[in-house]
Amino acid sequence: MSIPLTRSRAADALPSWNDGAAKQAIIQFVTDVTTAGGRKFVPAAERIATFDNDGTLWVEQPMYTQFVFALDRVKTLAPQHPEWKTNEPFASILKGDRKALMATGEKGLVELIMASHAGMTTAEFESLVRDWLAKAQHPRFKRPYTELAYQPMLELLAYLRANDFKTYIVSGGGVEFMRPWTENVYGVPPEQVIGSTVKTKFELRDDKPALMRLPEVDFIDDKAGKPVAINKFIGRRPIFAFGNSDGDLEMLQWTAAGDGARFEGLVHHTDAEREYAYDRNSSIGRLDKALDEARERGWVVVDMKRDWKRVFGESFGSQG
Amino acid sequence: MSIPLTRSRAADALPSWNDGAAKQAIIQFVTDVTTAGGRKFVPAAERIATFDNDGTLWVEQPMYTQFVFALDRVKTLAPQHPEWKTNEPFASILKGDRKALMATGEKGLVELIMASHAGMTTAEFESLVRDWLAKAQHPRFKRPYTELAYQPMLELLAYLRANDFKTYIVSGGGVEFMRPWTENVYGVPPEQVIGSTVKTKFELRDDKPALMRLPEVDFIDDKAGKPVAINKFIGRRPIFAFGNSDGDLEMLQWTAAGDGARFEGLVHHTDAEREYAYDRNSSIGRLDKALDEARERGWVVVDMKRDWKRVFGESFGSQG
Numbered sequence: 001m002s003i004p005l006t007r008s009r010a011a012d013a014l015p016s017w018n019d020g021a022a023k024q025a026i027i028q029f030v031t032d033v034t035t036a037g038g039r040k041f042v043p044a045a046e047r048i049a050t051f052d053n054d055g056t057l058w059v060e061q062p063m064y065t066q067f068v069f070a071l072d073r074v075k076t077l078a079p080q081h082p083e084w085k086t087n088e089p090f091a092s093i094l095k096g097d098r099k100a101l102m103a104t105g106e107k108g109l110v111e112l113i114m115a116s117h118a119g120m121t122t123a124e125f126e127s128l129v130r131d132w133l134a135k136a137q138h139p140r141f142k143r144p145y146t147e148l149a150y151q152p153m154l155e156l157l158a159y160l161r162a163n164d165f166k167t168y169i170v171s172g173g174g175v176e177f178m179r180p181w182t183e184n185v186y187g188v189p190p191e192q193v194i195g196s197t198v199k200t201k202f203e204l205r206d207d208k209p210a211l212m213r214l215p216e217v218d219f220i221d222d223k224a225g226k227p228v229a230i231n232k233f234i235g236r237r238p239i240f241a242f243g244n245s246d247g248d249l250e251m252l253q254w255t256a257a258g259d260g261a262r263f264e265g266l267v268h269h270t271d272a273e274r275e276y277a278y279d280r281n282s283s284i285g286r287l288d289k290a291l292d293e294a295r296e297r298g299w300v301v302v303d304m305k306r307d308w309k310r311v312f313g314e315s316f317g318s319q320g
Numbered sequence: 321m322s323i324p325l326t327r328s329r330a331a332d333a334l335p336s337w338n339d340g341a342a343k344q345a346i347i348q349f350v351t352d353v354t355t356a357g358g359r360k361f362v363p364a365a366e367r368i369a370t371f372d373n374d375g376t377l378w379v380e381q382p383m384y385t386q387f388v389f390a391l392d393r394v395k396t397l398a399p400q401h402p403e404w405k406t407n408e409p410f411a412s413i414l415k416g417d418r419k420a421l422m423a424t425g426e427k428g429l430v431e432l433i434m435a436s437h438a439g440m441t442t443a444e445f446e447s448l449v450r451d452w453l454a455k456a457q458h459p460r461f462k463r464p465y466t467e468l469a470y471q472p473m474l475e476l477l478a479y480l481r482a483n484d485f486k487t488y489i490v491s492g493g494g495v496e497f498m499r500p501w502t503e504n505v506y507g508v509p510p511e512q513v514i515g516s517t518v519k520t521k522f523e524l525r526d527d528k529p530a531l532m533r534l535p536e537v538d539f540i541d542d543k544a545g546k547p548v549a550i551n552k553f554i555g556r557r558p559i560f561a562f563g564n565s566d567g568d569l570e571m572l573q574w575t576a577a578g579d580g581a582r583f584e585g586l587v588h589h590t591d592a593e594r595e596y597a598y599d600r601n602s603s604i605g606r607l608d609k610a611l612d613e614a615r616e617r618g619w620v621v622v623d624m625k626r627d628w629k630r631v632f633g634e635s636f637g638s639q640g
């Protein structure tokens with residue numbers, strides 16, 4: 001259910017944003033495309049907004065949350081897999097040797113994801129994710145990961161929906177890792193979550209249908225995969241897109257290439273005190289080419305330190 | 321925009337359905353799941369309804385519409401492909417020899433689809449579909465294919481949406497063949513159309529992003545593929561599903577296997593006079609195993625001749 005905002009109230013819809021170019025650009029864009037009869041008006045049905053997840057809507061440092069889940073899952077399953085004591089990447093994970101783990105490269109990463117994310121039904125996997133998220137805590141903030149959504153971005157999502165946008169997540173993360181909690185945390189229902197997938201297979205188990213998660217990559221929703229997935233799942237080009245890294249560049253280019261009013265935004269992590277500061281040299285969430293292109297083309301670059309009054313929700317108190 | 325129907329008006333929402341078991345089952349189900357506080361109540365967000373397309377929402381005889389499009393496309397492109405005069409399946413298509421065409425089997429079919437559906441951008445393909453549909457006519461009814469949607473099913477889609485269902489198409493047909501017209505004809509927006517896909521590739525063409533349709537199958541959304549796609553695209557299990565052939569059996573099984581109130585329906589083509597009569601022995605839209613399972617499990621089987629007051633819209637006059 002959308003809460004209609006009159007234009008005069010629009011500025012109050014983003015209380016955690018400092019007044020500045022980024023906030024003004026957002027409000028100007030939304031005003032433009034929702035002003036009936038205006039030159040930039042866009043019908044409600046075409047108001048598609050897509051958001052990257054890790055580093056755009058919630059914290060991705062010091063490790064992607066889903067990667068932490070995978071490591072924990074390996075530790076849980078280890079007693080049933082004595083061979084993991086000597087086989088990589090599991091041996092390094094169990095020893096807590098992160099450097100040796102990283103040295104196993106993409107091959108190790110795929111084996112880790114398959115061992116932790118496949119070989120169960122979709123319903124079983126959903127339970128694993130829910131149970132893990134209920135217990136896991138972020139190492140620095142000592143809170144559940146789902147409390148580490150960025151308050152200004154939650155307000156932005158709600159502001160767009162109040163103006164009849166349909167908000168989507170388009171993430172490199174696994175779609176079934178996100179869907180159990182995106183509705184509660186972001187107000188984004190499962191059918192508006194697009195992400196990477198493993199292949200699944202329909203089976204009758206004791207005469208009851210089940211979808212088995214297979215140890216085989218179906219689709220990686222990153223970089224040039226993002227516009228491909230947007231087209232496949234939504235079938236409309238977004239008019240508004242937000243990311244935080246080079247993995248979002250093609251999504252932003254695809255959004256920008258449409259006719260009429262467009263908005264492209266990047267979250268730039270500049271705030272080591274309240275969150276993290278990283279960009280061109282980070283292995284997680286590297287922001288390099290996209291930052292150059294954003295400056296060249298006048299896309300909105302959010303400077304976390306300058307543009308956000310607070311990073312996290314009320315429960316953080318003043319340090320958020 | 322949904323038009324709220326009070327319960328007393330619900331029966332009038334399906335004027336093209338004769339009073340009978342099928343209509344009563346539909347109204348009973350919708351009343352049950354929308355009655356707040358009732359034992360079978362389902363929250364609006366979970367009211368997902370999935371519909372097969374060919375033979376469920378529009379005519380599929382004597383040939384799938386998309387197949388006719390593919391044949392016409394080959395005829396249009398033939399002058400640029402002199403080699404097609406001797407290469408199959410094109411030679412048989414150009415000679416109009418349907419029997420020889422069928423003899424080329426699945427290999428021929430895939431070559432036909434790739435030659436007619438790939439090698440252009442998604443935007444170009446959309447234009448081709450729009451232009452073709454504006455001109456093409458059904459051989460028997462002498463009307464545009466988009467006028468051959470079943471009036472009772474259009475009323476059912478609208479009735480469900482008026483009761484806060486989200487209506488989806490889940491078809492073996494190509495998703496990009498359907499999306500250009502499903503909103504106008506069925507009231508189903510592009511993002512609620514799921515179908516078969518070819519692989520696409522993001523490219524910069526003269527510095528402008530484009531999605532190229534590649535001559536490679538990505539996913540076939542039929543049979544056991546339907547629950548796989550429903551899970552991948554929607555991430556919720558439907559509570560209501562309608563099909564017309566064995567290709568829909570797994571979708572109906574998947575729907576039926578959920579908890580709480582469920583509705584499974586099949587359109588049985590029993591009306592050679594107003595439309596077509598076919599089931600167990602038809603190569604198009606074969607309804608055999610699913611018909612047996614429907615009877616065994618008490619799914620709703622719509623007898624087109626008996627249950628539908630009219631098959632097509634007003635423009636058909638009394639013969640519809």
Ligand SMILES: [Ca+2]
Nearest residue numbers: 052054055245
């Ligand atoms: Ca990211």
Ligand SMILES: [Ca+2]
Nearest residue numbers: 372374375565
């Ligand atoms: Ca069908």
